[in-house]
Amino acid sequence: MNALALNVTIPAHLRWTDVRRGEEFTLQTLTVRLLPEGTPAAKAYGRPTAGGRGAYVSFPVPDRPELTELVQAAAARAAELWAAAGR
Numbered sequence: 670m671n672a673l674a675l676n677v678t679i680p681a682h683l684r685w686t687d688v689r690r691g692e693e694f695t696l697q698t699l700t701v702r703l704l705p706e707g708t709p710a711a712k713a714y715g716r717p718t719a720g721g722r723g724a725y726v727s728f729p730v731p732d733r734p735e736l737t738e739l740v741q742a743a744a745a746r747a748a749e750l751w752a753a754a755g756r
């Protein structure tokens with residue numbers, strides 16, 4: 670098994686922007702993965718702030734308490750879902 674993953678929409682009040690290759694992106698979702706050793710990992714994904722059909726690009730999740738809480742809640746929910754599926 671590689672990793673289990675859950676996609677989470679970042680609430681509007683927690684979203685942020687970041688720049689990649691000179692283009693600003695608004696981060697809108699998190700992919701939270703449960704790694705084989707049992708620890709969660711997350712990446713943020715977003716689209717160009719200016720709009721258009723730009724790539725959906727990944728970024729690291731900033732070390733902010735409210736985002737850490739969102740990742741932990743997503744990991745806990747994923748664990749609940751997987752446990753229920755195994756019954």
